[in-house]
Amino acid sequence: MTRQAGFAAQAPLMGVPGATPPPGGQADWFRGAGGLRLRAAFWTPSVLQAQTPRGTVIISPGRTEPIEKYYELIGNLLARGFCVLAHDWRGQGLSARLLPDRLRGHARAVEEFLDDYSRLLDAYEQQVPKPWIMIGHSMGGVLNLLSLQSGDERLAGALLSSPMLRIKTGKRSMWSVKLAVRWALRNGKGGDYVLDEAEDPFDTNFEDDALTSDRARYDLWQQQLFACPHLAIGAPTWGWLGFGLDACERALKPRALKSVKVPVCVVQASDDVLVWKHTARWAARRLGRGRYVEIDGAKHEIIMERDELRNVFLKEFDEMADYLAPAKK
Numbered sequence: 001m002t003r004q005a006g007f008a009a010q011a012p013l014m015g016v017p018g019a020t021p022p023p024g025g026q027a028d029w030f031r032g033a034g035g036l037r038l039r040a041a042f043w044t045p046s047v048l049q050a051q052t053p054r055g056t057v058i059i060s061p062g063r064t065e066p067i068e069k070y071y072e073l074i075g076n077l078l079a080r081g082f083c084v085l086a087h088d089w090r091g092q093g094l095s096a097r098l099l100p101d102r103l104r105g106h107a108r109a110v111e112e113f114l115d116d117y118s119r120l121l122d123a124y125e126q127q128v129p130k131p132w133i134m135i136g137h138s139m140g141g142v143l144n145l146l147s148l149q150s151g152d153e154r155l156a157g158a159l160l161s162s163p164m165l166r167i168k169t170g171k172r173s174m175w176s177v178k179l180a181v182r183w184a185l186r187n188g189k190g191g192d193y194v195l196d197e198a199e200d201p202f203d204t205n206f207e208d209d210a211l212t213s214d215r216a217r218y219d220l221w222q223q224q225l226f227a228c229p230h231l232a233i234g235a236p237t238w239g240w241l242g243f244g245l246d247a248c249e250r251a252l253k254p255r256a257l258k259s260v261k262v263p264v265c266v267v268q269a270s271d272d273v274l275v276w277k278h279t280a281r282w283a284a285r286r287l288g289r290g291r292y293v294e295i296d297g298a299k300h301e302i303i304m305e306r307d308e309l310r311n312v313f314l315k316e317f318d319e320m321a322d323y324l325a326p327a328k329k
Helices: 067-078 110-124 139-149 174-186 215-227 237-252 254-258 277-286 308-324
Strands: 007-011 025-031 039-042 058-059 085-087 132-137 153-161 264-269 290-295
Touching: 007 039, 025 110, 025 215, 039 067, 039 110, 039 139, 058 067, 058 139, 067 085, 067 215, 085 110, 110 139, 110 237, 132 139, 132 308, 139 153, 139 237, 139 264, 153 308, 174 237, 237 254, 254 277, 264 277, 277 290, 290 308
Parallel strands: 058 085, 058 132, 132 153, 153 264, 264 290
Antiparallel strands: 007 025, 025 039, 039 085
């Protein structure tokens, strides 16, 4: 693939046995908001070299997740005749981190993420075929929804996996959490871990920490993480939590939801411990062309779930793809 203007240099893609980069792709560095160096990767379906791809799927991972975690999904989409563009959000994966301590999951402002996403689309616009279909998981889902609400007409539709529309706060009320965030940010503690809980990403186990019921996929991701420790992120900071709450609040404004005219399918895990499924259902019903699908028995990471649960997500994608980019007979 010929590098387009606006890319700094070729970037690496990590891999381990059983999870290697799908063929037909290349990663590059591009410049995000404020000149931050960010990573993205683009794949073309090799089996269709002599044909026209159906379009492009743009994958936006959730908090802590790099491009590498989505290799299996990328392969699924390539097999369906789509090009795939995946990216690392600022502060995670191999994109520039925002603090000297790489393990602190930090963020500053929603606008920076939306600017980064717009610059990603600008950087690849001349080489990625349309229509463009978004797939966003969790944090990526809410940011994708905010991008649609901003009125970017280049995007044809979206499939959102357990989107982060309302964060679960455990035994603490949302009011008290917002108060604590405001206090921390006003007192210069935005870069500190929330409640000083550092959370070692290398000290986890399937029984206590998995966000999927598929042990094989969980173990494979852990292998990737240990082989490529620079991909790891620990607990969020007060700054990230403030960003996350702000993103949720903006995305749920009724007028903003109603303004989205492209088809959006919200695929929600029934056993989600991180985000409220009731909020996802409420939001989907207020979208101009929204659809809500709940997968019974699935945990938060639907795309990493057991085949019978994960296949529900792929079926929803196929239905949207057949509508927006029908395969040529």
